[in-house]
Amino acid sequence: MGIVYRLTLRQLSGRWRLVIMTLLAAMPVVIAVLMLRSASAPSVQQFETAIVSAMLAGSIAPLIVLAIAAPAFGNEVEDKTLANLVLSPIARSQIALPKLLAAITIAAPFIVASAFATSYVAFLGDTTATIAVTVAAVIGVAMYASAFVWLGLVSTQAIGVGLLYIVLWEGLFSGYVSGVRLLSIRHYSIALMHGLDERRFAFSNHLNFPATLIIAALVVVGSAFLSVRRLRSMDVP
Amino acid sequence: MISIATPVIRVNAVSRWFGSVVAVSDVTFDIGPGITGLLGPNGAGKTTLLRMMTGLADTSTGSVTMFGEPVRDNPPLYKRIGVMSEHETVYGFMSGRDFVRTMARLRGVTDLEKAVDRAIGLVDLADAQHRQMDTYSRGMRQRIRLAGTLVHDPEVLILDEPLNGADPRQRVHFKRLLLQLAAEGRTIVLSSHILEEVEEVAETVLLIVNGKLAASGGFRAIRAALNQRPYHVRVMCDAPRTLAAAVVGLPGVDAVHVDPDGAVVVLSRNVLDLQLELPRLAQLDGISLRRVEPLDDSLESVFGYLVER
Numbered sequence: 332m333g334i335v336y337r338l339t340l341r342q343l344s345g346r347w348r349l350v351i352m353t354l355l356a357a358m359p360v361v362i363a364v365l366m367l368r369s370a371s372a373p374s375v376q377q378f379e380t381a382i383v384s385a386m387l388a389g390s391i392a393p394l395i396v397l398a399i400a401a402p403a404f405g406n407e408v409e410d411k412t413l414a415n416l417v418l419s420p421i422a423r424s425q426i427a428l429p430k431l432l433a434a435i436t437i438a439a440p441f442i443v444a445s446a447f448a449t450s451y452v453a454f455l456g457d458t459t460a461t462i463a464v465t466v467a468a469v470i471g472v473a474m475y476a477s478a479f480v481w482l483g484l485v486s487t488q489a490i491g492v493g494l495l496y497i498v499l500w501e502g503l504f505s506g507y508v509s510g511v512r513l514l515s516i517r518h519y520s521i522a523l524m525h526g527l528d529e530r531r532f533a534f535s536n537h538l539n540f541p542a543t544l545i546i547a548a549l550v551v552v553g554s555a556f557l558s559v560r561r562l563r564s565m566d567v568p
Numbered sequence: 569m570i571s572i573a574t575p576v577i578r579v580n581a582v583s584r585w586f587g588s589v590v591a592v593s594d595v596t597f598d599i600g601p602g603i604t605g606l607l608g609p610n611g612a613g614k615t616t617l618l619r620m621m622t623g624l625a626d627t628s629t630g631s632v633t634m635f636g637e638p639v640r641d642n643p644p645l646y647k648r649i650g651v652m653s654e655h656e657t658v659y660g661f662m663s664g665r666d667f668v669r670t671m672a673r674l675r676g677v678t679d680l681e682k683a684v685d686r687a688i689g690l691v692d693l694a695d696a697q698h699r700q701m702d703t704y705s706r707g708m709r710q711r712i713r714l715a716g717t718l719v720h721d722p723e724v725l726i727l728d729e730p731l732n733g734a735d736p737r738q739r740v741h742f743k744r745l746l747l748q749l750a751a752e753g754r755t756i757v758l759s760s761h762i763l764e765e766v767e768e769v770a771e772t773v774l775l776i777v778n779g780k781l782a783a784s785g786g787f788r789a790i791r792a793a794l795n796q797r798p799y800h801v802r803v804m805c806d807a808p809r810t811l812a813a814a815v816v817g818l819p820g821v822d823a824v825h826v827d828p829d830g831a832v833v834v835l836s837r838n839v840l841d842l843q844l845e846l847p848r849l850a851q852l853d854g855i856s857l858r859r860v861e862p863l864d865d866s867l868e869s870v871f872g873y874l875v876e877r
Contacts, residue, residue: 411655
């Protein structure tokens, strides 16, 4: 299991990929600083809506995770090296789970650093709020990663399909159609953040915290299960 | 159909189709220890068949078993099987040795470094083992992939076009290695679209044409069948009609005609005899031969002939 994990870490840590991830992760921090330095600094609610919810949870985090998690299998399918793993005497779960873990290992530090720095700056050092945003972001990474790892196995256009999902489903529909929020990773992350610091985010209408925790676990476990199942049934190129 | 008392690999009524395209159609054979050549022109269905034999692809109908167990979705079986696919992609960021070591770890090899040394030694790549694989030539990549296939000392080897990119010296080395591995009692399936490549090592041949098993058996029997087939030979010379009149009387010649461009096309059942007689006849009649070429020596025509018989 460790060998698949280490192999995936090496495959996914290309220099250019890491540079682009760093730039993406830095964007919310830079914008937060600029907003706070402007003459009309936004309220906590405005900041939470524009930066934490829309930008960090709805765009930056899923984009970073997509760029890392979808190629975990997608690149191996494309360059036909997946057979090296599948032709080994190891259970399919011992291929899919280390891949997922490796994708989270690489994506999480970017998102954690970005979420921590952005919320620390924006909430003026409020530790509880900063931890709430950061922890919610980590759980969000796990949910997005498990979904995108699976996507890399089922579609040869995983990046394109993932982008459409982020822009249309998480960005557009979940913002305007309230029912979509019940099926949105972005809104699960936000609900977790709200649940972790109800004092700071008391103004928000959000999903029930314990229920969201269970849903988050279901998303991660369910997607991982689908990846294992797909790996068992697919024709490997 | 080849039937072996205790087959290592059993392919039973296997078909595979993709939409309306039938890639493999109702193929049945058994494979025992030794080297079996899987021959067929490009696009015949060899790779699809091999992918089903290794469990990488599912069958539409029929079954594939190895050591009596189903191959598909049976990971523990891969301890006993080594597969080298046709794809030449490697992890370019790794050194050759790292790659073989990774394959050994994946296959649960215990005495790791010893097994890696042995596998790299077998493919004669010790000098380049520490170089990054993206600096390897095509032939070197094939050899290191073969080392990765052999590192866990498998009982069954399935090799899809393993000689692609190999130079003549490497080919000789590879053939010796295959014979050595077979002598140790392994079951080896070697796929190729080049007749001669398989002829030198395989004891048994499976001919796949248009997704069907066209012929199977010992190589001599297959070769004899091939030698009996009629060949078209095209001859360019300065007196085509004179040559045509002389050639038509040769034994084994079924037909002769002169093309509008002046080429003499001979249909012969004894091409060896024709090769010897043509220069003699030309010299006798003072004809200058410019070019002699077989028209249908491609594998497609060879296999086509065997299928039609």
